[in-house]
Every structure is written in structure tokens, then in C-alpha cells.
Amino acid sequence: MTNEATKTARKSPPKPANRRAGARVSASSKPPPPSNRAERAAERRGAIIEAAMDEFIARGFAATRLDDIAKRAGVAKGTIYLHFKDKESMFEELIRTAIVPLISRLWGTPPQPGASVRDMVEGFAKTFIEEVATTRRGDLVRLIVAEGPRFPEVADFYYREVVSRGLTGMRALIELGIARGEIQHKNLARFPQIMVAPALIAVIWQSLFSKHAPLDALEMFRVHLDLIFGERKTA
Amino acid sequence: MTNEATKTARKSPPKPANRRAGARVSASSKPPPPSNRAERAAERRGAIIEAAMDEFIARGFAATRLDDIAKRAGVAKGTIYLHFKDKESMFEELIRTAIVPLISRLWGTPPQPGASVRDMVEGFAKTFIEEVATTRRGDLVRLIVAEGPRFPEVADFYYREVVSRGLTGMRALIELGIARGEIQHKNLARFPQIMVAPALIAVIWQSLFSKHAPLDALEMFRVHLDLIFGERKTA
DNA sequence: TGACAATGACTGACCAGTCAGTCATAAATG
DNA sequence: CATTTATGACTGACTGGTCAGTCATTGTCA
Numbered sequence: 034m035t036n037e038a039t040k041t042a043r044k045s046p047p048k049p050a051n052r053r054a055g056a057r058v059s060a061s062s063k064p065p066p067p068s069n070r071a072e073r074a075a076e077r078r079g080a081i082i083e084a085a086m087d088e089f090i091a092r093g094f095a096a097t098r099l100d101d102i103a104k105r106a107g108v109a110k111g112t113i114y115l116h117f118k119d120k121e122s123m124f125e126e127l128i129r130t131a132i133v134p135l136i137s138r139l140w141g142t143p144p145q146p147g148a149s150v151r152d153m154v155e156g157f158a159k160t161f162i163e164e165v166a167t168t169r170r171g172d173l174v175r176l177i178v179a180e181g182p183r184f185p186e187v188a189d190f191y192y193r194e195v196v197s198r199g200l201t202g203m204r205a206l207i208e209l210g211i212a213r214g215e216i217q218h219k220n221l222a223r224f225p226q227i228m229v230a231p232a233l234i235a236v237i238w239q240s241l242f243s244k245h246a247p248l249d250a251l252e253m254f255r256v257h258l259d260l261i262f263g264e265r266k267t268a
Numbered sequence: 269m270t271n272e273a274t275k276t277a278r279k280s281p282p283k284p285a286n287r288r289a290g291a292r293v294s295a296s297s298k299p300p301p302p303s304n305r306a307e308r309a310a311e312r313r314g315a316i317i318e319a320a321m322d323e324f325i326a327r328g329f330a331a332t333r334l335d336d337i338a339k340r341a342g343v344a345k346g347t348i349y350l351h352f353k354d355k356e357s358m359f360e361e362l363i364r365t366a367i368v369p370l371i372s373r374l375w376g377t378p379p380q381p382g383a384s385v386r387d388m389v390e391g392f393a394k395t396f397i398e399e400v401a402t403t404r405r406g407d408l409v410r411l412i413v414a415e416g417p418r419f420p421e422v423a424d425f426y427y428r429e430v431v432s433r434g435l436t437g438m439r440a441l442i443e444l445g446i447a448r449g450e451i452q453h454k455n456l457a458r459f460p461q462i463m464v465a466p467a468l469i470a471v472i473w474q475s476l477f478s479k480h481a482p483l484d485a486l487e488m489f490r491v492h493l494d495l496i497f498g499e500r501k502t503a
Numbered sequence: 504t505g506a507c508a509a510t511g512a513c514t515g516a517c518c519a520g521t522c523a524g525t526c527a528t529a530a531a532t533g
Numbered sequence: 534c535a536t537t538t539a540t541g542a543c544t545g546a547c548t549g550g551t552c553a554g555t556c557a558t559t560g561t562c563a
Contacts, residue, residue, distance in 0.1 A: 069562070069563090070507085070508080070561090070562060070563080073508090074508080077508095077509095091417075092330075092418065093328060093329075093330060093414070093415075093418065094328075094330075094331075095327075095328060095329075095330035095331035096329075096330035096418070098551085098552065098553090099552075099553065099554085100552075100553095103511095108509085108510090109509060109510040109511055110510085110511070110553090110554085111509065111510055111511070111554090111555080111556085112508085112509055112510075113554095114553095114554070114555080115508070115509075119553080119554075120553065120554090175413065175414075175417075178410065178413060178414065178472055178476065179328070179410075179413065179414030179415075180328075180414075181475070181476045182326075182410075182475055182476065183327065183328065183331070188476050188477070189480070191476075192476070192477050192480050196477060197480075197481075217499075218491070218494055218495055218499070220491045220494065221491060221495070223487075223491065224487075224488040224491050224492075226466070226469050226473070226483070226488060227465075227466060227469075227488060227491065227492050227495070230462075230465035230466055230468070230469050230492075231461070231462060231465055233465070233468060233469060233472065234461050234462075234465050234468060237413055237468065238461070240416070240417055241413065241416045241417065241423050241426075241427070242423070242427050242431060245424070245427050245432075246432075248461070252458075252459075253459040253461060253462060256453070256455045256456060256458065256459050256462065257459075257462050257465075259453055259455065260453055260456070260462070260495040260496055261495055264452075264453070308542090309542075312542090312543090333517090333518065333519090334518080334519065334520085335518075335519090343543085343544090344543060344544040344545060345519090345520085345544085345545070346520090346521080346522080346542095346543065346544055346545070347542080347543055347544075348520095349519095349520070349521080350541095350542070350543075354519080354520075355519065355520090
């Protein structure tokens with residue numbers, strides 16, 4: 034009963050339900066004057082994103098229930114659909130949203146002008162270990178590795194925004210090191226991946242094996258840098 | 269092995285149907301006629317494992333449908349339950365079954381007695397790239413990384429059988445290299461992970477980014493070894 | 504009050520797991 | 534060896550539960 038109503042006139046959708054475009058956020062907001070309504074909406078959206086991130090990281094895409102996300106965000110399930118088209122695009126948008134702070138967190142380190150290349154890389158490593166590998170951002174990376182093959186757009190985005198940029202930057206750093214005579218191995222510039230390999234190890238280890246055997250990721254990174262730059266001074 | 273006993277009862281089915289029994293179906297085995305019962309059963313079990321591996325690798329645990337596995341294996345869904353308790357234990361058993369050949373594949377390389385440590389490691393790398401990183405076994409590793417957190421038993425097993433053993437062996441190799449004077453960096457023995465880091469990079473890259481930019485994994489590995497053992501002779 | 508935000512009960516599709524029934528094969532019998 | 538009977542591997546329609554997505558209703562702000 035009451036189901037044949039489905040075919041009956043369904044309200045008037047002259048206007049697309051809502052376009053998240055409005056919530057573009059985009060760094061500094063100035064267009065709309067601070068409205069109680071808009072503020073609350075943004076707040077809710079943030080809560081949903083936060084909750085969804087936790088759930089997706091914990092269970093993966095397929096096994097995550099929107100009911101759980103809603104409950105965790107303190108919102109009704111329908112509300113999610115006021116902000117996102119469906120589960121899939123929500124996931125994609127989520128990852129994209131979360132990657133931005135990941136990047137800025139990594140390249141936001143103060144680039145000391147007088148520092149050696151080794152110092153710069155070590156600073157990067159330190160930041161990475163502290164801000165990524167040991168936080169939820171690290172799980173985000175693992176999530177991308179896990180779901181990437183099923184979400185080519187996510188993998189593409191991650192490649193463009195993180196991998197490609199990161200490797201380019203790292204290559205420049207390596208070439209600077211070679212030019213300065215800090216790095217002897219010229220071939221290293223051909224494979225900047227090598228420089229960040231311990232970072233990936235750290236992320237994976239952290240979420241899979243840290244309970245079996247803790248890993249001092251920063252120290253491992255330093256030993257790795259010793260291979261590249263030569264032994265450190267201090268014993 | 270060890271399946272549930274099938275009940276029996278007498279009833280009359282409303283519909284006959286069912287006669288595909290003889291149709292071994294396309295692909296693969298045709299010439300070798302079905303032998304005895306046990307052989308056919310083992311064959312079927314193998315087909316299920318094979319199909320399940322492909323499906324799980326392609327879609328992950330949660331998104332994989334048993335109907336698809338059955339179809340791919342050329343078997344009815346019920347047959348799966350003659351061999352496995354449920355989806356979850358099937359997944360676990362599957363991984364465990366598949367890891368064994370992974371190990372033997374890696375440590376099965378002929379340990380040339382007269383070879384240098386570098387040669388041994390390079391041989392290992394070559395085997396890994398050819399036999400794991402560029403094959404379905406590589407996706408298996410990615411699958412474990414992806415599902416590990418949700419299947420602690422799988423992660424534990426993988427740690428015990430692959431990671432722990434592998435690192436121990438690698439550490440021994442590193443210490444040998446240090447003793448022989450091939451390796452200068454004594455600290456490397458503290459982090460055997462560094463030695464295999466490019467292998468992990470290769471696996472991830474292969475399944476996520478190879479279509480964006482191909483990676484010569486073996487050459488990368490060699491450059492990495494140059495860092496550890498010193499530059500190679502040939503340019 | 505009118506417009507829009509939020510809700511959560513509901514629907515329909517989907518899917519893991521079941522089980523009554525079938526039939527090829529093995530075992531028993533003559 | 535030919536025939537009958539017993540076995541259990543295999544099947545696939547079916548069930549019960551789950552969950553993404555919907556929408557009529559209710560709540561809230563301007």
C-alpha cells in the first residue's frame with residue numbers, strides 16, 4: 034500500500050535539488066555574507082566529511098554503511114544526500130578534499146635557504162613521519178592504495194596532485210644535491226621514488242605491522258639518507 | 269577440506285532443470301577427461317580458488333560476489349560451500365594458500381655459493397620484479413595491504429610468514445655484506461626494510477600508476493643497490 | 504508565512520548462505 | 534561381467550537480512 038504513489042506527481046523539480054557547487058568553500062569565503070543557515074550547513078558538511086573519512090578508512094569503500102556515517106556525523110541519512118550525489122561521488126570528493134591539506138602539509142615546511150639538501154630532505158621526512166605516517170593521513174594513503182584500482186579517477190587525481198608533483202620536486206632537490214656535490218649518485222635523479230620509498234614503507238608498516246614490531250620510521254629514514262648523502266657526523 | 273554434511277530428503281521438484289553437469293564448459297581442461305571423484309573435486313577446488321583470487325584482487329573482499337566467483341569457476345554457488353565455510357574464511361584460506369608459492373618463489377632462487385652479496389640481492393630483485401611485481405602475485409600483496417586491517421589474521425600470517433622471515437634473511441645477507449666489506453653502512457642491518465623498499469614501490473606503482481608513467485623497476489632497484497654497494501662498473 | 508533544510512521510515516535491489524532434489528559414479532550383488 | 538543399489542558431489546531456486554537511495558512530512562530560519 035501507498036507504494037503506487039511513487040509514480041504520482043513528484044513535487045516539482047524545476048530546480049536541481051541542490052548543487053554542492055554553492056559550498057565551494059574555496060579558501061577565503063567572501064561571496065555570501067555570514068548567515069546562520071550557511072554556517073550550520075558548512076558545519077554539517079564538515080561533520081559528514083569527517084565521519085565519512087573515519088568510516089572509509091576503517092572499513093574501505095564497499096563495506097562502509099551510510100547509516101554509520103550519518104550516525105557518527107550526528108545527522109540523518111537524508112542529509113548526506115543534500116551534500117553529495119551518491120556514495121561513490123562522495124568518496125571521490127572526499128579523497129580529493131583530503132588530499133589538498135596532505136600536500137600543503139608536506140610542502141609547507143619552511144624551505145630554509147641556507148640549509149643543505151640533506152637537511153631539507155630530512156626536514157621533509159620528519160614532517161612526513163609526524164604529520165602523515167603516524168596520523169589518519171597515513172591511513173588515507175593506504176586507502177588510496179587499496180581503492181585506487183576501483184576508482185581510477187581517484188588514482189589519477191592522486192597521481193597528478195601528489196605523486197607527479199612530489200617526484201618532480203624531489204628530482205629537483207636531488208639535482209640540486211648533485212650540483213652541490215652533496216650527492217654522488219647521479220642516477221638517483223632518474224628514480225626520485227627511491228628517496229621517498231622509506232616513507233611508503235613507514236605508512237604501510239604503521240597500519241599493518243606496528244603492533245607486531247614497532248618501527249622507528251624517522252631513524253630508518255635517516256639511515257636511508259646516509260646511503261644517499263654519506264654517513265652522518267654524529268655517531 | 270572438511271565440509272558440512274549435506275542433508276538428504278525426498279521431494280519432488282516443481283521444475284526439472286539442471287543438466288549442465290556434463291558440460292565441462294569452455295576454456296582450459298577438455299582433453300584430460302575427468303578421472304576419479306577425488307581428482308575432479310580437487311580440480312574444482314582449484315578452479316574456485318583461482319577464480320576467487322581474480323575476483324578478490326579485482327574488487328576487494330566486500331565488493332566481490334560469490335555468484336561471480338562461481339560463474340568464473342564454472343561451478344554452482346552451492347559448490348563453493350562444499351569447500352569453504354563462508355566467504356570470510358574462504359578469503360583467509362585463499363590468501364594463506366597463495367602466500368606459500370610466493371615465498372618459495374622468492375627464496376627458491378639458486379643461492380650461488382661464489383656470488384657476491386650484491387649479486388645475490390640483485391638476483392632476488394630480478395626474481396621479485398619478474399615473478400611478483402609484474403604478475404598477479406603483486407596484486408596479491410596489494411590486496412593484503414588493502415584488506416589487512418580488516419583481517420588481522422591475514423595480516424598476522426603475512427607478517428610471520430613473509431615479512432618477518434624476509435627481513436631476517438635480508439638482515440643476514442646485509443651482515444654478510446658488511447663482514448665481507450661489500451657494505452659500508454653498518455646501520456643498514458638495523459633496517460633491512462630499506463633493502464626491500466623499492467620492491468614495495470614497484471608493486472604499488474605497477475597496479476596504480478603504470479598507465480600514467482611506466483617504471484623500470486629493475487633499473488630502479490639497481491640504482492638503489494648502487495647506493496648500498498657503491499657504483500657499478502658499467503656505466 | 505514562505506522557502507528551504509532536515510528527517511527517518513520506507514522501498515527495492517542485491518547478495519550471502521541454505522537445502523531439497525538430481526545424477527554420475529562407486530559398491531554390492533547375482 | 535551385467536545389473537541393481539547406495540553414496541555424496543553438485544546444483545540453483547529460494548530466503549532472510551542488509552543497505553543505498555527516496556520522499557512525504559516536519560522543523561527552522563529570514
